[in-house]
Amino acid sequence: MDKLLLIDDEADVQYSFRRIFDSPDLELHTASSGEEGLKLIPKLRPDLVLSDIRMAGLNGLETLRRIRQIDPKLPVILMTAYGTTQTAIEAMKLGAYDYLLKPFDVPRLKQLVANALKASKDMRQTVALQPQLEQQDYDLGVIGRSEPMQEVFKLIGQLAASDATALITGESGTGKELVARAVYQNSRRAKEPFVAINCAAIPENLLESELFGHERGAFTGATAQRIGRFEQCNRGTLFLDEIGDMAPATQTKILRVLQNGSFERVGGNSTVQVDVRIIAATNKPLEEAVARKEFREDLFYRLNVVRIQLPALRDRRSDIRLLVDYFLRKIGAASGGMKSINENTLIALEAFSWPGNVRELENVLRRAVVVAKGPAILPGDLPAELHQPVPVKEPAKPAVATAPVPTAPVAPQPPAPGETPAVSETPGDIPELARLLFRWAKTQPGLKVLPAVERELVIEALRETQGNQVRAARLLGITRATLRKRVDKFGIRRELNVT
């Protein structure tokens, strides 16, 4: 539950905030003066403060200054009906998260509050390195015990102990942002702000002004001076996500900040000096962009001082069980009950290629928890692309084509390659499946449906376990001896790697 503190002396404003932010996920607290607000903060520990500027007693700017002394990480949005550019500038320089004019544009206000809450969480939710899985009260962790992850943990430690610039690379969903936050939270700048900017999400012509600010009249539409993120986040850490998408002019400015901590606002002459640590990330191979002359080589080397290359999930499959456990606990804690997972489902998860990496795994599990009917997640609860049979070691083709019994598929429609068999798409229940099967079998002259089904189930189980008879028998609910008899009886070929 997010806590919002509104500091405003007008009852009307308090009233409209109650209406705008009437949501079960938000707790709105109000204070009628700066003094009252400051008193509330240590007890309440809000995630975000919105404060009016003109108030009797302490004004908003002074309140902001004091909040920054108590807690530099608490985002503050200032609001006023009497906007002068000077107060806006002053507010941002003091480290306000943003500045709003009354009357509010409600959608914009909501969006701003959502962004500020995310920033607040980014700074506060501690990212634990190797959280204890038994412990219930962690909410964010970098999970992994595999060798490539051990390397990552070492680098996070080294980076946290220094002020060096870092470049985090890896495919989408491998945890680049998570690792950036882990570095930040373990660094000496942990008490100062962390600001994340997605360079790909901001139009090219606006990014430079977003980062460095601009002077009044710098370009059409620049009606007032604006303070950029570098100034706002002074002494803190700036996370430049998707840096590969940055325009050349902005790259040049970033290089200069890295070299001597200074820059000019867009359209300005006076030099601004800042102390900001930069952590950059990209999922594009920057070396290639450098070779194509799209990314400055000197900037690349400057960023690449320490490089963390995050492994793709398919290259650390041994961590999948650990991640599944972590996510199921996390999802369970949020929904008030944890689902378990069956062995076959885990095997399917371990076999998948995970193009979307950890993010995709988490999403698959979230969905599976919702669709699973019982207490455990079954293979049928996974999306279609995870239903591809686990590749059998030896034969390229299923080794069943030469068998003496009818080779008709069990399912009504033979699934095309890459398509989900109808049975897993509509798991239903066994009577339902049997009815379907029986109806279809009646149309197949000469088919001995029972042995045919039995045979296919044995093959499925062996394929799933890559020929391990003990595990296959367990999956089928029969003894190993019975399984052996079936293998012989049905002439299931040795190419299946039956062990």
Ligand SMILES: Nc1ncnc2c1ncn2[C@@H]1O[C@H](COP(=O)(O)OP(=O)(O)OP(=O)(O)O)[C@@H](O)[C@H]1O
């Ligand atoms: N090692 C990990 N342990 C636990 N959770 C992880 C791990 N890696 C990633 N995640 C989770 O996966 C999701 C994606 O991670 P993150 O946003 O950091 O990826 P990213 O590399 O920045 O992806 P993109 O390139 O798409 O921006 C997040 O919810 C994150 O918490």
Ligand SMILES: [Mg+2]
């Ligand atoms: Mg990211």
